[in-house]
Amino acid sequence: MVAPIIEMHDISKRFGHVQANADVDFTLRHGEIHAIVGENGAGKSTLMKILYGLYQPDTGEIFVNGDSVAIPSPRRAMRLGLGMVQQHFTLIPIFTALQNIILAKEPRKFGALLDYQQGEKRIAALAAQLGFDVPLNVPVESLPIGAQQHTEILKVLYHGADILIMDEPTAVLAPQEVEGLFNCMRSLKSEGKSLVIITHKLDEVMAIADTVTVMRRGQTVASCPISDTDPATLAEMILGEPVIPTSVTREHTENTTPLLRLENVTLSGSVNTTRKRKWKNAITNRQSDKRYLDEINLEVFPGEIVGIAGVEGNGQTELIQVLTGLRQIDSGTLTSNSERIAHVPADRHRHGISLNDRIDDNFIIGHHRNRRFCRHGILQRKSIQRSALNALDKYQIRVGDITHPIRTLSGGNQQKVVVARELEANPEVIIAAHPTRGLDIHAAEFVHTRLIRARNRAKAVLLVSSELDELLHLSDRIAVMYNGKIVGTVKPEETNKQELGALMLGLN
Ligand SMILES: Nc1ncnc2c1ncn2[C@@H]1O[C@H](COP(=O)(O)OP(=O)(O)O)[C@@H](O)[C@H]1O
Numbered sequence: 001m002v003a004p005i006i007e008m009h010d011i012s013k014r015f016g017h018v019q020a021n022a023d024v025d026f027t028l029r030h031g032e033i034h035a036i037v038g039e040n041g042a043g044k045s046t047l048m049k050i051l052y053g054l055y056q057p058d059t060g061e062i063f064v065n066g067d068s069v070a071i072p073s074p075r076r077a078m079r080l081g082l083g084m085v086q087q088h089f090t091l092i093p094i095f096t097a098l099q100n101i102i103l104a105k106e107p108r109k110f111g112a113l114l115d116y117q118q119g120e121k122r123i124a125a126l127a128a129q130l131g132f133d134v135p136l137n138v139p140v141e142s143l144p145i146g147a148q149q150h151t152e153i154l155k156v157l158y159h160g161a162d163i164l165i166m167d168e169p170t171a172v173l174a175p176q177e178v179e180g181l182f183n184c185m186r187s188l189k190s191e192g193k194s195l196v197i198i199t200h201k202l203d204e205v206m207a208i209a210d211t212v213t214v215m216r217r218g219q220t221v222a223s224c225p226i227s228d229t230d231p232a233t234l235a236e237m238i239l240g241e242p243v244i245p246t247s248v249t250r251e252h253t254e255n256t257t258p259l260l261r262l263e264n265v266t267l268s269g270s271v272n273t274t275r276k277r278k279w280k281n282a283i284t285n286r287q288s289d290k291r292y293l294d295e296i297n298l299e300v301f302p303g304e305i306v307g308i309a310g311v312e313g314n315g316q317t318e319l320i321q322v323l324t325g326l327r328q329i330d331s332g333t334l335t336s337n338s339e340r341i342a343h344v345p346a347d348r349h350r351h352g353i354s355l356n357d358r359i360d361d362n363f364i365i366g367h368h369r370n371r372r373f374c375r376h377g378i379l380q381r382k383s384i385q386r387s388a389l390n391a392l393d394k395y396q397i398r399v400g401d402i403t404h405p406i407r408t409l410s411g412g413n414q415q416k417v418v419v420a421r422e423l424e425a426n427p428e429v430i431i432a433a434h435p436t437r438g439l440d441i442h443a444a445e446f447v448h449t450r451l452i453r454a455r456n457r458a459k460a461v462l463l464v465s466s467e468l469d470e471l472l473h474l475s476d477r478i479a480v481m482y483n484g485k486i487v488g489t490v491k492p493e494e495t496n497k498q499e500l501g502a503l504m505l506g507l508n
């Protein structure tokens with residue numbers, strides 16, 4: 001067997017009352033691709049952040065090439081040959097890719113002057129070798145997510161990493177881009193690098209990994225070569241119990257009038273004030289305004305789930321803003337045949353909940369004027385609590401004390417609160433943006449069941465998601481957005497990920 005390059009022994013780490021890692025062992029072998037899988041909150045990121053020197057373990061020991069080491073900082077980790085691409089990128093948005101990559105390791109001429117040319121040459125060569133097409137001299141904030149990720153990887157390699165850790169790198173990518181990432185990983189492996197990839201997706205594990213480690217509730221429950229396991233076994237180990245997938249029974253409802261209808265809806269980037277518009281008309285007739293939504297035609301009927309696919313940033317966010325009244329359209333018509341619209345927002349921290357408010361109060365946001373919760377301007381505490389407890393029970397959200405601020409709940413439970421609140425209000429139209437993002441398998445299944453049930457009760461559901469599996473599983477129709485347009489509408493049973501991916505990348 002190949003010698004271990006990294007060994008972590010008995011690693012424990014506690015945050016307050018959460019035991020994030022409990023006596024974890026982890027071994028990475030030279031030249032392998034090692035996948036770490038597990039539900040949200042299983043402790044995967046914590047373990048890797050400890051390895052990368054971002055957190056200090058409470059107990060345990062780390063060996064690099066057989067030597068016991070202390071890793072008090074990422075700087076030390078880098079010197080040991082470790083590099084990490086984190087879940088949330090750490091690039092400086094206004095810096096170019098080149099500036100980001102050479103940051104803190106600027107090549108010098110005559111010992112003092114920055115030598116960007118030398119750096120650029122090396123990085124361009126490295127990029128070419130990995131098949132990356134990254135424009136090095138524009139601010140990274142203007143690059144698509146895929147290219148930003150390439151920048152992160154280049155940065156880590158430029159700093160000399162032999163061991164590359166990637167925390168959920170595929171979460172932000174389209175299927176074709178995932179294949180590109182995997183090719184890059186394979187090519188790094190063939191050069192003798194060792195790689196760790198954290199992912200939720202078992203098909204990815206099977207496709208890329210040599211070895212898999214399963215974590216559950218802060219512990220490693222298994223670690224084995226990929227040839228010794230299969231997705232069903234892995235899923236069972238991740239959950240600690242067999243998985244029973246929700247079956248989608250499509251109950252046909254007679255389609256009459258759509259609950260939502262968009263006709264030639266266009267939203268452009270101009271600021272919507274009269275003064276600005278007047279000024280613009282007077283001076284120029286610029287055509288340069290970006291069209292966030294470009295002549296969108298879409299209908300959602302009662303009793304159907306319409307999925308919206310697309311690489312992030314192609315108009316999905318704006319579509320939701322327009323549908324939920326957060327932004328006014330520039331032209332076209334938008335008809336909604338119901339007032340009762342529920343919205344499960346993509347960014348739950350900014351739009352879904354109020355982090356510092358009590359859990360029970362978060363249940364009535366948006367419904368606080370309802371007579372059940374408020375009489376003569378006075379909040380009805382008892383009634384609010386009763387209804388919150390009811391919903392918590394129904395949605396299996398475990399909390400210690402409903403009077404505590406909601407920020408004390410895990411991200412998954414916060415999301416469940418939002419879903420519970422929105423669906424319990426008995427809406428006719430449900431607009432759900434990435435409703436299972438960040439949820440573990442159980443919680444995601446739960447949300448799926450709820451959306452299907454709503455659909456079967458003749459509600460209209462618009463589902464925006466970056467998870468193709470989710471869209472294929474739930475939708476009756478999938479509309480693909482690219483560059484503000486709907487470039488195709490397909491039925492799940494008549495399409496596949498490749499076709500969707502091609503549409504998402506504007507290849508058709
Ligand atoms: N910096 C932190 N402060 C407090 N709690 C944390 C912190 N980081 C992680 N946790 C908690 O530790 C547990 C494990 O988290 P994490 O390692 O991020 O899991 P995973 O990456 O497997 O989803 C979770 O319950 C999480 O809420």
Ligand SMILES: [Mg+2]
Binds near residue numbers: 044045046087
């Ligand atoms: Mg994580």
